[in-house]
Amino acid sequence: MKTNVSYTWKTRKQRSWRRIWEDLEIGYLDRDLLPLLILMNRDEEIFTTSSCSGRITVMDSEFPWDRDETNIIFKSHIPVELNDLNFIFKYSPYKKIWIIVNGPIIHFYSSSTRKASRILNAARRIGFKHSGIIHATKTKGFFVELITGIYLTQLIRTRDNIIISIDNMKDLLTTFNSALIEGKNRLQRLFLELKKILPENVDEEIESDLRAKEISLEKSPIEIFEEMIKSKNNS
Amino acid sequence: MKTNVSYTWKTRKQRSWRRIWEDLEIGYLDRDLLPLLILMNRDEEIFTTSSCSGRITVMDSEFPWDRDETNIIFKSHIPVELNDLNFIFKYSPYKKIWIIVNGPIIHFYSSSTRKASRILNAARRIGFKHSGIIHATKTKGFFVELITGIYLTQLIRTRDNIIISIDNMKDLLTTFNSALIEGKNRLQRLFLELKKILPENVDEEIESDLRAKEISLEKSPIEIFEEMIKSKNNS
Numbered sequence: 001m002k003t004n005v006s007y008t009w010k011t012r013k014q015r016s017w018r019r020i021w022e023d024l025e026i027g028y029l030d031r032d033l034l035p036l037l038i039l040m041n042r043d044e045e046i047f048t049t050s051s052c053s054g055r056i057t058v059m060d061s062e063f064p065w066d067r068d069e070t071n072i073i074f075k076s077h078i079p080v081e082l083n084d085l086n087f088i089f090k091y092s093p094y095k096k097i098w099i100i101v102n103g104p105i106i107h108f109y110s111s112s113t114r115k116a117s118r119i120l121n122a123a124r125r126i127g128f129k130h131s132g133i134i135h136a137t138k139t140k141g142f143f144v145e146l147i148t149g150i151y152l153t154q155l156i157r158t159r160d161n162i163i164i165s166i167d168n169m170k171d172l173l174t175t176f177n178s179a180l181i182e183g184k185n186r187l188q189r190l191f192l193e194l195k196k197i198l199p200e201n202v203d204e205e206i207e208s209d210l211r212a213k214e215i216s217l218e219k220s221p222i223e224i225f226e227e228m229i230k231s232k233n234n235s
Numbered sequence: 236m237k238t239n240v241s242y243t244w245k246t247r248k249q250r251s252w253r254r255i256w257e258d259l260e261i262g263y264l265d266r267d268l269l270p271l272l273i274l275m276n277r278d279e280e281i282f283t284t285s286s287c288s289g290r291i292t293v294m295d296s297e298f299p300w301d302r303d304e305t306n307i308i309f310k311s312h313i314p315v316e317l318n319d320l321n322f323i324f325k326y327s328p329y330k331k332i333w334i335i336v337n338g339p340i341i342h343f344y345s346s347s348t349r350k351a352s353r354i355l356n357a358a359r360r361i362g363f364k365h366s367g368i369i370h371a372t373k374t375k376g377f378f379v380e381l382i383t384g385i386y387l388t389q390l391i392r393t394r395d396n397i398i399i400s401i402d403n404m405k406d407l408l409t410t411f412n413s414a415l416i417e418g419k420n421r422l423q424r425l426f427l428e429l430k431k432i433l434p435e436n437v438d439e440e441i442e443s444d445l446r447a448k449e450i451s452l453e454k455s456p457i458e459i460f461e462e463m464i465k466s467k468n469n470s
Contacts, residue, residue, distance in 0.1 A: 063414060065384035132367030132380060136352070145367060149300035153387050161406050168398045175390055179298060
């Protein structure tokens with residue numbers, strides 16, 4: 001099958017691919033995202049960029065959309081317990097304390113319109129309803145965002161007032177954790193759905209790198225998510 | 236300038252255009268959205284579909300993304316006072332009570348890639364950062380969503396517990412109202428920005444309909460928003 005993959009594009013893909021493994025090594029990558037990233041990058045016409053498997057964060061900022069990583073004072077890709085968040089009530093906020101949960105967000109470039117559309121349609125069908133093409137450029141191809149509607153925020157305290165007392169946090173966390181898990185289930189569905197159509201044009205460089213790394217392709221996102229929870233409970 | 240506007244597309248545009256005025260008549264349209272809708276539809280290669288100028292809603296649902304209009308038990312396109320929401324604490328919820336504020340969301344079809352991209356880029360530059368092409372079809376052209384990151388939710392009560400007491404609602408509403416106003420300011424910026432580039436290919440049918448309706452094109456979104464607040468305070 002004829003592909004339309006330029007030299008620059010290939011260089012960008014190599015850089016993004018290396019980045020995944022550097023992030024993994026320094027513990028910066030959500031491990032439950034890895035099966036999907038590998039699956040997508042195994043196709044020659046796709047490379048992924050900064051993505052998220054779904055997480056709960058605490059921010060100290062005027063609003064949650066003031067998205068500067070320095071505002072994030074806590075983050076977790078697995079369910080959160082009250083113990084994890086006690087510090088919020090001992091700490092004097094700089095602006096406002098928010099808890100946020102977001103579902104999975106996947107970003108990728110594709111050099112093929114047809115492939116970008118096919119993935120978009122598959123994703124939309126299984127609950128990534130807010131997905132779209134963010135950008136189209138000559139050198140990088142189509143930049144696509146796959147995103148669900150799963151997103152909650154909660155104002156916990158301002159500088160002067162506690163809006164949610166520690167007694168009410170338990171109920172709140174039950175709701176936030178179940179939203180997180182709903183996101184992880186959709187990530188799993190996306191993985192299973194894209195596995196039916198990818199990789200289409202196998203990227204031989206990625207394949208040989210995976211063999212060199214001796215990476216198992218057996219585990220699914222939800223299995224790794226369950227491992228992550230277990231390893232927290234055992235530590 | 237050559238345009239690429241088919242018969243079907245034109246019929247769809249006429250239907251959407253009529254719908255705006257029907258919605259306005261039954262009080263279903265956010266009036267402060269009208270200047271932008273008119274501006275965009277005056278271009279032959281664009282028609283708008285369901286959009287929102289930004290609003291505060293109260294939902295009774297498991298999660299805020301269970302987007303069924305029957306779950307919405309209150310909505311307002313202008314700032315909300317505590318009085319407006321007292322009913323929440325007298326009412327026994329079916330599922331959970333959420334307050335949600337969202338910034339403006341504009342949906343439109345364009346028969347021209349170039350125009351869709353130009354509008355997308357302008358919108359992204361002035362704070363509609365999550366905008367993208369949602370869909371591309373042969374008959375309807377490009378379906379575009381212009382959207383900001385302005386979105387907050389707050390869990391107020393479950394069936395068994397009150398998470399936010401009425402005493403804490405005042406602080407919460409201050410924050411939610413200022414998010415609403417931030418959204419209205421971005422809508423105004425979008426209007427002023429698109430006014431520089433639209434209408435490009437004037438749609439004569441829309442122009443003659445506007446003359447027949449004797450619609451003033453003078454007012455901007457924020458002026459109408461201010462009128463809406465005044466008329467509430469006087470009523």
